[in-house]
Amino acid sequence: MPNQVHSESQLTTTEAGTDPPRVLVLDGDGPAALRVVRSLGRRGVPVTVGGTSRMGLGMVSRYADDRYVYPDPASDYRRFVDHLREYLSANDVFAVIPVSDASSLVCSQHKAELAETGTKVAVEDPETFEKAYDKGALFELAADLDVPTPETRQRDDYADVVDLADGMSLxxxxxxxxxxxxxxxKAHTDLIDDVNYVETEAALISTYQVLVGRNSHLKGHEPIVQEYVPGETTAAVVLADEGEVLAQFQERRVRTYPASGGNSAVLESMRDEKMHRYAERVVEALEWTGPAMVEFMRTDDGEYHLIEVNGRYWGSVPFAVACGVDFPWLHYRQLLGETPEHDGEYRTGEQMQRLFYEDVKWLGEQISQRRFGAFGAFGRALATHEHSVSAWDDPVPAAGAVMQSAALTAQRLFDRRGTRLADADDPSSTTNTT
Known part of the structure; x- marks a missing residue:
């Protein structure tokens, strides 16, 4: 597998005669947090890795010199905030860096409270964060920009869905x-799947009503309805300072899981000046500071339509670093009060396999559909692409990911076998027919 260790990563702030201050990286179970840990740890920054378990990928990295286990914010985010505040008060931590969607939201909403400990909270203030995080607010903002967007409609009361659906682009x-x-x-997480896509006004109305009706947390936070734009998912990922883009990297999704459209499984680095301009306009309008992903759909005519903004580290941050833009290091320098700069150069045409866990799941999906040729595509990526977890100088996280993947696969097989056995024992089961 390609070696992701670069010579520049050996530079440390100790060369200036001072010891670099410690950071706490949250969400240590995923590849994005692992990449932040490695980027900073390789440069001599002391890193504490936080997570809900000591078995996370970042937790077992050689570059984690301390670990912190906290309550799951999804189960009780108030308890998480109290626990984190007490930890920061009792320990010398320069900055806390949330990585996941849930922890970024919680830390933004409670930023002032956490900052009272004397620790920098590396996420935007609630007002700015919400402008990107709330898609309704984002597309209201984008309507005044010279950036293409899908037709977007929203209502404050889900009872108005009939009016919302009338004449909507389908x-x-x-x-x-x-x-x-x-x-x-609690922190409720909702993921878009096939149910969210509709082709008729009647389906739009019923889907909207069912989704809100069965999820009480969506009342007062009603979904938007957006025109479906077919094309290829691309993204410009940035580090910004009050709306000024300091560094940018672009990528496109070669394949996803699920294959019909979802998280990136294989990515390719790219460069397009039009997407660059659009991303800068969005970031400037948001007056954003810190890392962010600006996601677009590229249509067959080469146009880019804004889809969403993720105001946090993104899952494929290891790819940007491997191609030459070390966002975690630039972000750390920004937190120190510097104005980091990047020359804009990075390798294009490179590909990364997000082996754990998206491409493994993609392969499983293909096999379940008896598309056995997928083994070849999967194997070629394994042999030739960059990878999001593996690193020669830090092998334990990859070994842990293999064991986690095997455990998850075994659990899925066990669950399926249990379902089949239950159906066989149940004479009323629809699968037990003669």
Whole structure:
């Protein structure tokens, strides 16, 4: 597998005669947090890795010199905030860096409270964060920009869905305003799947009503309805300072899981000046500071339509670093009060396999559909592409990911076998027919 260690990563701030201050990286179970840990740890920055378990990928990295286990914010985000505040008060931590969707939202909403400990909270203030996080607010903002967007409609009361659907461009997507909603002490996460796509006004109305009706946390946070734009998913990922883009990297999705459209499984680096300009306009309008992903759909005519903004580290951050834009290091320098710069150069045409867990799941999906030729595509990527987890100088996380993947696969097989056995024992089962 390609070696992702670069010579520039050996530079440390100790060369200036001072010890670099410690950071706490949250969400240590995923590849994005692992990449942040490695980028900073390789440069001599002391890193504490936080997570809900000591078995996360970042937790077992050689570059984690301390670990912190906290309550799951999805189960009780208030308890998570209290626990984190007490930890920051008792420990010398320069900055806390949330990585996941849920922790970024919670840390933004409670930023002032956490900052009272003297620790920098590396996420935008609630007002700015919400402008990107709430898709309704984002597309209201984007309507005044010279950036193409899908037709987007929204209502404050889901009872108005009939009016909302009237004359809507179809097919359409019933989109949650945000991936995570804080309600009743819990962080509720909603993911878009095939159910959210509709082709008729009647389907739009019924889907909207069912989704809101069965999810009480969506009332008062009603979904938007957006025109479906076919094409290829692309993204410009940035580090910005009050709306000025300091560094940018672009990528496109070669394949996804699920294959019909979802998270990236294989990515390719690219460069397009039009997407660059559009991303800069969006970031400037948001007055954004910190890392963010600006996602577009590229249509067959080469146009880019704004789809969403993720105001946090993105899952494929290891790819940007491997291609030459070390966002975690640039972000760290920004937190120190510097104005980091990047020359804009990075390798294009490179590909990365997100082996754990998206491409493994893609392969499983293909096999379940008896598309056995997928083994070849999967194997070629395994042998030739960059990878999001593996690193020669830090092998334990990859070994842990293999064991986690095997455990998840075994659990899925066990669950399926249990379902089949239950159906066989149940004379009323629709699968037990003669």
């Amino acid at each position: 097919p359409a997507v019933v989109k949650y305003r945000s991936k995570t909603v804080l309600d009743g002490g």
